[in-house]
Amino acid sequence: MKLDTKLIHGGAEPDPATGAIMTPIYQTSTFVQESPGVHKGYEYARTQNPTRHALQNALAISENGKYGLCFASGSAASDAIIKLLSPGDEVIAANDMYGGTYRLFTKIFEKYGIKFHFINMLDANEVSKFINKNTKLIWTETPTNPMMNITDIGAVADIAKKHHVLMCVDNTFASPYLQNPLNLGADIVVHSATKYIGGHSDSVHGCIIVNDEKLRDQLAFIQNSCGAVPGPQDCFLILRGLKTLHVRMQRHCENGEKIAKWLRENPKVDKVYWCGFEDHPNHNVAKKQMRGFGGMMSFTLKDDSVEAAKKVLSSTKLFSLAESLGGVESLIGHPATMTHASIPREERLKNGLVDSLIRLSIGIEDADDLIDDLNNAIG
Numbered sequence: 140m141k142l143d144t145k146l147i148h149g150g151a152e153p154d155p156a157t158g159a160i161m162t163p164i165y166q167t168s169t170f171v172q173e174s175p176g177v178h179k180g181y182e183y184a185r186t187q188n189p190t191r192h193a194l195q196n197a198l199a200i201s202e203n204g205k206y207g208l209c210f211a212s213g214s215a216a217s218d219a220i221i222k223l224l225s226p227g228d229e230v231i232a233a234n235d236m237y238g239g240t241y242r243l244f245t246k247i248f249e250k251y252g253i254k255f256h257f258i259n260m261l262d263a264n265e266v267s268k269f270i271n272k273n274t275k276l277i278w279t280e281t282p283t284n285p286m287m288n289i290t291d292i293g294a295v296a297d298i299a300k301k302h303h304v305l306m307c308v309d310n311t312f313a314s315p316y317l318q319n320p321l322n323l324g325a326d327i328v329v330h331s332a333t334k335y336i337g338g339h340s341d342s343v344h345g346c347i348i349v350n351d352e353k354l355r356d357q358l359a360f361i362q363n364s365c366g367a368v369p370g371p372q373d374c375f376l377i378l379r380g381l382k383t384l385h386v387r388m389q390r391h392c393e394n395g396e397k398i399a400k401w402l403r404e405n406p407k408v409d410k411v412y413w414c415g416f417e418d419h420p421n422h423n424v425a426k427k428q429m430r431g432f433g434g435m436m437s438f439t440l441k442d443d444s445v446e447a448a449k450k451v452l453s454s455t456k457l458f459s460l461a462e463s464l465g466g467v468e469s470l471i472g473h474p475a476t477m478t479h480a481s482i483p484r485e486e487r488l489k490n491g492l493v494d495s496l497i498r499l500s501i502g503i504e505d506a507d508d509l510i511d512d513l514n515n516a517i518g
């Protein structure tokens with residue numbers, strides 16, 4: 140079955156009680172047992188819930204994976220993955236990553252004795268240099284937030300396999316529609332489903348997809364023990380979002396391409412970071428591992444003052460100034476003070492994340508209207 144069909148039909152069975160075609164919101168905390176231990180597969184809603192169950196299956200299918208696990212947020216999902224590790228273990232992570240994940244690693248888990256190496260993964264071979272006997276996990280995000288760097292998932296996965304190290308890909312920016320890391324050799328895929336998968340900016344949600352049963356069992360144990368689970372209402376919304384992911388992503392990609400090219404031609408714009416440009420440093424890798432280049436991009440102005448950037452950021456009318464991304468509506472953001480403020484300035488600058496960088500999440504409105512809006516704001 141093709142992805143477009145799987146996104147709509149994957150994991151969904153008519154409701155066994157009523158035949159409802161849409162999985163109902165099972166708003167219940169517990170489930171009545173016939174006699175002690177005799178039940179219909181559901182005991183307590185932290186452990187299992189039918190709405191969550193349907194979503195977990197649908198998400199697994201969307202990533203061509205075997206098992207899905209849902210969490211209260213993308214951050215809670217990332218947190219669960221690091222909880223697979225023990226003090227003394229080491230992680231190699233891409234140095235250009237979502238600020239909240241960097242904060243989770245450095246401010247929460249370093250305290251518990253887990254060591255993180257943040258490295259440039261543009262060249263996959265760099266990874267080998269940091270592997271030692273304590274390395275347990277390689278973590279990458281691709282495309283990265285907000286510099287749109289591309290990691291060669293297959294090449295890093297080969298290195299991970301050779302050294303018996305787990306490899307995790309944060310696939311939030313690509314979504315299951317553009318890229319499936321498990322097929323490229325990764326062991327774990329994590330998403331902030333708050334973004335493209337949900338797609339309507341109406342809930343916060345995270346998920347993990349894996350193929351290995353033992354890994355699933357360990358993660359399910361963490362999910363149940365730590366309890367960062369989503370409620371059934373949010374699961375319902377994410378399940379609904381998933382059904383239109385492919386049509387939304389097609390438009391995100393079309394609009395993204397038009398706007399990236401337009402920005403590049405604008406005399407006031409300096410650099411445009413978008414992985415669809417042929418001269419993007421890892422464009423060939425993006426072409427190989429992605430089905431499209433998406434609607435996320437960043438740019439700088441020729442006037443590289445923060446004031447000039449702030450003027451654009453506060454002048455758009457259709458692009459709303461807000462954190463987050465991947466919704467149907469276009470957003471504009473300032474990584475240095477918003478999404479990436481939790482990364483020290485020196486670290487940001489090392490990765491090219493200058494104070495005047497502007498990030499766009501291109502929505503699915505009419506591209507000409509979006510271009511008009513940017514044109515007026517850039518002036």
Ligand SMILES: *Cc1c(COP(=O)(O)O)cnc(C)c1O
Nearest residue numbers: 212213214237284311331333344
């Ligand atoms: C938003 C985001 C996260 C965190 O997800 P939440 O749902 O906000 O907790 C992780 N990774 C990436 C790439 C993100 O954009």
